[in-house]
Amino acid sequence: xxxxxxxxxxxxxxxxxxxxxxxxxxxxxxxxxxxxxxxxxxxxxxxxxxxxxxxxxxxxxxxxxxxxxxxxxxxxxxxxxxxxxxxxxxxxxxxxxxxxxxxxxxxxxxxxxxxxxxxxxxxxxxxxxxxxxxxxxxxxxxxxxxxxxxxxxxxxxxxxxxxxxxxxxxxxxxxxxxxxxxxxxxxxxxxxxxxxxxxxxxxxxxxxxxxxxxxxxxxxxxxxxxxxxxxxxxxxxxxxxxxxxxxxxxxxxxxxxxxxxxxxxxxxxxxxxxxxxxxxxxxxxxxxxxxxxxxxxxxxxxxxxxxxxxxxxxxxxxxxxxxxxxxxxxxxxxxxxxx
Amino acid sequence: xxxxxxxxxxxxxxxxxxxxxxxxxxxxxxxxxxxxxxxxxxxxxxxxxxxxxxxxxxxxxxxxxxxxxxxxxxxxxxxxxxxxxxxxxxxxxxxxxxxxxxxxxxxxxxxxxxxxxxxxxxxxxxxxxxxxxxxxxxxxxxxxxxxxxxxxxxxxxxxxxxxxxxxxxxxxxxxxxxxxxxxxxxxxxxxxxxxxxxxxxxxxxxxxxxxxxxxxxxxxxxxxxxxxxxxxxxxxxxxxxxxxxxxxxxxxxxxxxxxxxxxxxxxxxxxxxxxxxxxxxxxxxxxxxxxxxxxxxxxxxxxxxxxxxxxxxxxxxxxxxxxxxxxxxxxxxxxxxxx
DNA sequence: TTGTACGCGTTATCAA
DNA sequence: TTGATAACGCGTACAA
Numbered sequence: 001x002x003x004x005x006x007x008x009x010x011x012x013x014x015x016x017x018x019x020x021x022x023x024x025x026x027x028x029x030x031x032x033x034x035x036x037x038x039x040x041x042x043x044x045x046x047x048x049x050x051x052x053x054x055x056x057x058x059x060x061x062x063x064x065x066x067x068x069x070x071x072x073x074x075x076x077x078x079x080x081x082x083x084x085x086x087x088x089x090x091x092x093x094x095x096x097x098x099x100x101x102x103x104x105x106x107x108x109x110x111x112x113x114x115x116x117x118x119x120x121x122x123x124x125x126x127x128x129x130x131x132x133x134x135x136x137x138x139x140x141x142x143x144x145x146x147x148x149x150x151x152x153x154x155x156x157x158x159x160x161x162x163x164x165x166x167x168x169x170x171x172x173x174x175x176x177x178x179x180x181x182x183x184x185x186x187x188x189x190x191x192x193x194x195x196x197x198x199x200x201x202x203x204x205x206x207x208x209x210x211x212x213x214x215x216x217x218x219x220x221x222x223x224x225x226x227x228x229x230x231x232x233x234x235x236x237x238x239x240x241x242x243x244x245x246x247x248x249x250x251x252x253x254x255x256x257x258x259x260x261x262x263x264x265x266x267x268x269x270x271x272x273x274x275x276x277x278x279x280x281x282x283x284x285x286x287x288x289x290x291x292x293x294x295x296x297x298x299x300x301x302x303x304x305x306x307x308x309x310x311x312x313x314x315x316x317x318x319x320x321x322x323x324x325x326x327x328x329x330x331x332x333x334x335x336x337x338x339x
Numbered sequence: 340x341x342x343x344x345x346x347x348x349x350x351x352x353x354x355x356x357x358x359x360x361x362x363x364x365x366x367x368x369x370x371x372x373x374x375x376x377x378x379x380x381x382x383x384x385x386x387x388x389x390x391x392x393x394x395x396x397x398x399x400x401x402x403x404x405x406x407x408x409x410x411x412x413x414x415x416x417x418x419x420x421x422x423x424x425x426x427x428x429x430x431x432x433x434x435x436x437x438x439x440x441x442x443x444x445x446x447x448x449x450x451x452x453x454x455x456x457x458x459x460x461x462x463x464x465x466x467x468x469x470x471x472x473x474x475x476x477x478x479x480x481x482x483x484x485x486x487x488x489x490x491x492x493x494x495x496x497x498x499x500x501x502x503x504x505x506x507x508x509x510x511x512x513x514x515x516x517x518x519x520x521x522x523x524x525x526x527x528x529x530x531x532x533x534x535x536x537x538x539x540x541x542x543x544x545x546x547x548x549x550x551x552x553x554x555x556x557x558x559x560x561x562x563x564x565x566x567x568x569x570x571x572x573x574x575x576x577x578x579x580x581x582x583x584x585x586x587x588x589x590x591x592x593x594x595x596x597x598x599x600x601x602x603x604x605x606x607x608x609x610x611x612x613x614x615x616x617x618x619x620x621x622x623x624x625x626x627x628x629x630x631x632x633x634x635x636x637x638x639x640x641x642x643x644x645x646x647x648x649x650x651x652x653x654x655x656x657x658x659x660x661x662x663x664x665x666x667x668x669x670x671x672x673x674x675x676x677x678x
Numbered sequence: 679t680t681g682t683a684c685g686c687g688t689t690a691t692c693a694a
Numbered sequence: 695t696t697g698a699t700a701a702c703g704c705g706t707a708c709a710a
Contacts (some may be wrong), residue, residue, distance in 0.1 A: 006481070007689055019697045024689060034695060049480065054459030055397030056687030064393070064460060066437070074423045075416065084413045089437055096458050099438045100403075100426055119405065119435050120393030142345070202474065203393075227621060237697050256625050267589075282566060286595050288627050347703055358681045363705060373679060395703030398686050 003090050006235050007048040016044040027052060033308050058120055067309060068116030069125040070109055072194075076225065076253065077281040079127070082149065085302030086125060093310050095122075102224070105322065106193055110135045117142055123309040127154045130195045137214040138294040145312035145319075147305045150196055152323050159312065159319045161305040165196045168294040168326035169203030172276055173248065175210050177330060179336050181246045181274065185219040187230060187258060188250025197250050199220070200278060204248055219244060223254070230257025231264075238265065238273070245337035247275060252277035252284045255291055259333070270335035291333035346387040355383040366391060369652070385394065385400060397459055406648060407437040407455030409448055409466040411533075414593065415564065416620040417637050418466070421488065426643030432649050434461075443564070445532055449474045451511045456481055460647040462590065468492045484651035484658075486644045489535055491662050498651065498658040500644040504535045507633040507665035508542030511615055514667060516550050518675050520585045520613065523547065524558040524576040524599060526569060527589025536589050537619060540629060543587055558583060562593070567595025571605075579606065584676035591616035591623045594630050598672070609674035619668050628671035636663050 013020045018041060025033050033041070044050075051169055058064045067090055087097045098116055102109035110128075113135055116124060122147040139146055147159040150219055173184070189197035205215035209262045219240050221233035230249070234257065237247055249255035255277035262269050267274050269289055277284055277293035284291035290303040301324055311317035354357040357380060364372050365380040372380070383389075397403045404428055409677035426436045431546045437455055441448035448465075450475055455463060462484040478485055479496055486498040512523070523542055544554035560572035560580050567590070573596065576586055588594035594616035601608050608614050608628055616623055616632035623630035640663055650656035 010687080020688080021690085021697060021699090023697085024640075025696090028689080032695080037695080051453075051457050053398070053687050054400075054403070055401075055704095056396050056702090057689080058394030059704085060394075060396050060687075060689035062394075062702080064458075074413065074419045074426075077414065077416070077419075080413045080416075087413075091439060096454060097438055099422075099435060099436055100430060101423060115430075115433075115435060118390050118393060121401075138388075191643065227625065260625060262680090265499045283622065283625070286566065286599060286622070286626055302462060348705095349703080359704080360681060360683095360706075361679090364680090367705080371679080376679080392703050393687090396705080397690085399703075399705040401686080403706095407681090 004010050007050045008053070009050075012041065012044050012048055012050050014147065015048060016041045017092060032054035049290050062216035063313070064120040065095045065260075066098055066119070066121055067095055067123045067125065067306075068100075068113075068119070068121035069128050070112045070127075071099070071101050071142075072104045073101050074099070075305045076251075077240070078251070078279050078296065081096065081298040082305075085299040086306045087302075089303045089306035092157040093306075095310070101193045104190070104193055106131060114138065117144060117260070122313045123147070125149060125305055125309065127151075128195045129158075130193065139186050145309055147309050147312075147320075149301055149305050151199065152321065153310045155319075155321065157319060159305075159308050159325070160318070161301055161308055161322045163296060163301070163326050164323045166206065167198035168204035169248070169278065171203075171209040171326070172278075172292075172294050173207035175330075176246050176274065176276070176334060177207065177213070178246070179274075179334070181337050182213060183239065183242050183244045183246070183337075184213075184217075185221070185244035185247045186250070187221045187223070187233050187237060187247050187254055189225060189254075190222050200250050206209065212259070223280075225251070227253060227257035227260065230254035231261035234261045235265065236264075238267070243273075246276070246334070247273065250278055252279045252281050252291055252293055255293070255333070256283055259287055259291075261288075270333050273339060274334045274337065276334050284329075284331070292331045292334035293329050295327045297326075300324055346389045346391075347392065347660070348389075351383050351387055351389050354387060355380045366560075367542070384414045388670035396606075397405040402461050402652070404434045405437055405457040405458070405460055406434055406462045406464065406496070406645075407439075407452075407458070407460035409451045409455065410438070410440050410464075410466050412440050412564070415590075416622065417590070417618050417635065420637040421641035421644075422618075423675045424638040425645045426641075428645035431598060432645075433495050434633070434649070443532055445470060453477065456483060459606065461652045462486070462646055464648065466490075468497075469532065469533045484648055486648050486651075486659075488640055488644050490538065491660065493659075494660065496658060498647045499659075499660045500640055500647055500663070502635060502640070502663045502665050503541035504538035505545065508539040508587070508617065509541075509546040510665070511617075511633050511667055512546035513549070513630075514669075515587070515613065515673060516546060516552070516583050518613075518673070520676050521552060522581050522583045522676075523552075524560070524586045525589070526562070526572050526576060526586050526593055528564060528593075529561050539589050544614045549646075558570070563593060565589070566592060566596040566599065569593035570600035573597035574604065575605070579599075582612075585615070585673070586612065587615045591618045591619055591620050591630055591632055594632070594672070595622055595626050598626055598628070598630075608672050611677060613673045613676065623668075623670070625657045631661065631670045631673035632668050634666045634668045636665075639663055 280295035
């Protein structure tokens with residue numbers, strides 16, 4: 001099955017009549033080789049179909065030009081988008097991307113991180129700041145640059161390229177209050193393992209407090225990421241007493257689940273009840289009513305994360321902390337509450 | 340920045356008072372080491388925090404336990420789903436996944452393939468069967484197992500784990516004919532670089548022919564993957580003469596674009612015109628009307644593709660050709676045509 | 679069951 | 695500008 005033996009540096013060297021060192025230079029720092037020699041070598045390389053052996057190169061150079069990303073799931077459009085941008089930027093810099101997903105499980109994430117390091121990743125992209133001390137120590141010990149996305153955090157060994165989840169949620173909540181809403185409910189992800197979900201609740205509470213509303217009166221439902229589970233949770237919230245005039249959701253997918261259930265329950269959005277999302281994925285624009293939500297610059301985040309990581313492995317920069325802006329996108333699902 | 344020097348096999352050997360060969364065995368074939376020795380070595384390993392150097396291991400063992408996937412885009416839910424399943428299965432087998440996307444561009448795909456091979460991928464997952472002879476030769480020469488997904492193909496050096504795009508589209512077209520539709524239009528992806536898009540058109544034509552309808556009367560719009568572009572194309576099709584009673588779309592995302600435009604044009608689906616999708620992603624269930632579409636077992640495909648690839652690199656199996664079933668999912672967007 | 683010793687294909691240092 | 699050569703860290707015959 002395996003084709004013939006592949007040519008090595010030495011084969012090329014022999015063919016071109018130079019030393020292996022010269023061939024290596026032609027590949028890695030061509031400008032340090034005389035033009036004549038270089039052309040001869042490059043010719044041999046293409047004629048023989050030579051391509052450097054990855055393992056040997058990694059062993060000798062002590063780097064792989066490979067970066068790892070551990071995300072909660074690839075099937076959420078927000079991570080897919082960010083990841084795509086991350087990979088595009090890596091590609092532009094001749095680096096490749098190793099991916100795995102943790103299903104929002106910290107234990108799995110920890111294993112994945114170790115696997116990626118074992119696989120020789122030069123740097124890592126992780127989501128959110130909630131993880132164990134052990135993994136922190138492990139990463140520190142290995143000296144591998146890490147950038148954390150989707151959130152911002154305190155100074156430390158990690159880079160951050162993210163946004164303020166609490167501020168985004170608070171801004172949207174303020175807008176709802178301004179429209180006259182007083183009875184809020186929140187439908188989001190599992191706060192224990194998901195700091196973004198947690199921060200968004202905190203943001204809403206903060207806005208309530210600012211307007212002298214009771215933050216503890218905020219009804220909260222936490223469910224895993226899924227349209228149907230969100231629908232069920234919406235049903236429970238609506239039956240609460242007093243019935244909320246608005247259900248703010250932790251993300252667009254859950255908001256769509258809420259919308260779907262509202263329709264089934266014969267509730268008109270936003271006439272009977274308002275619903276908001278978070279993320280601003282395409283989905284938000286195709287449902288009826290279109291979602292009012294918080295726009296998150298996923299692509300910028302992914303691209304910027306790659307830039308930061310690349311700069312760190314190149315040693316041209318230390319850990320960064322970059323905060324990207326979010327913005328409220330007003331569509332149709334949020335309106336004045338019924339009288 | 341880099342932590343202290345990391346321990347090597349030799350450090351462990353010295354610490355445990357054995358040879359490096361024994362340590363290596365403890366890591367790779369523990370059952371070949373006496374229990375006492377093994378425990379001592381494993382203890383040293385964890386105490387020192389040893390983890391094999393990836394480059395060295397790849398160089399010596401001639402494999403990386405890394406697989407590459409080149410997909411058109413990560414932001415299409417269908418690929419995200421398949422990829423997720425693919426990675427999950429790899430993970431269960433202690434292998435990692437290298438990902439990149441080609442934006443449906445064959446030239447980019449070719450570059451990505453070469454990059455992945457250069458990065459030491461033990462096997463590759465590719466989408467669709469349309470690619471250049473050069474890359475075929477290149478892959479053959481390297482002797483790297485390749486599985487092609489999302490389609491089925493003729494016997495050859497590659498494995499296939501996919502489904503029959505033409506048959507799926509034909510089945511849905513037959514159902515539409517059965518409901519009374521006679522004036523068909525097709526709205527799909529770019530056939531030149533996308534064989535799945537092409538096959539789906541072929542399937543519809545076949546169904547028309549079977550029922551003595553003129554396959555050449557099928558109006559066709561080809562647009563890149565995007566809700567808005569699909570909407571525009573839908574507008575053009577609807578203005579065609581005679582106006583189609585049904586617009587079959589190459590995928591669910593384009594169908595949603597069509598739905599959105601229909602609404603804007605004041606057309607009621609399916610009362611004034613029917614619309615169908617292909618893929619059966621979540622999106623199909625949340626729009627109004629819910630999409631009648633062709634279900635594709637994306638997860639099964641991803642998982643199975645990993646299984647096939649793993650079997651091939653282990654030498655326990657040669658190239659496979661696996662055809663997964665598709666199924667029509669009837670929801671609301673397809674109904675009898677208006678009289 | 680364990681150890682010896684060589685080879686894997688590069689990179690990088692140093693000298694020419 | 696080029697060449698010789700020593701690492702790089704591990705796997706694996708082969709021998710004991």
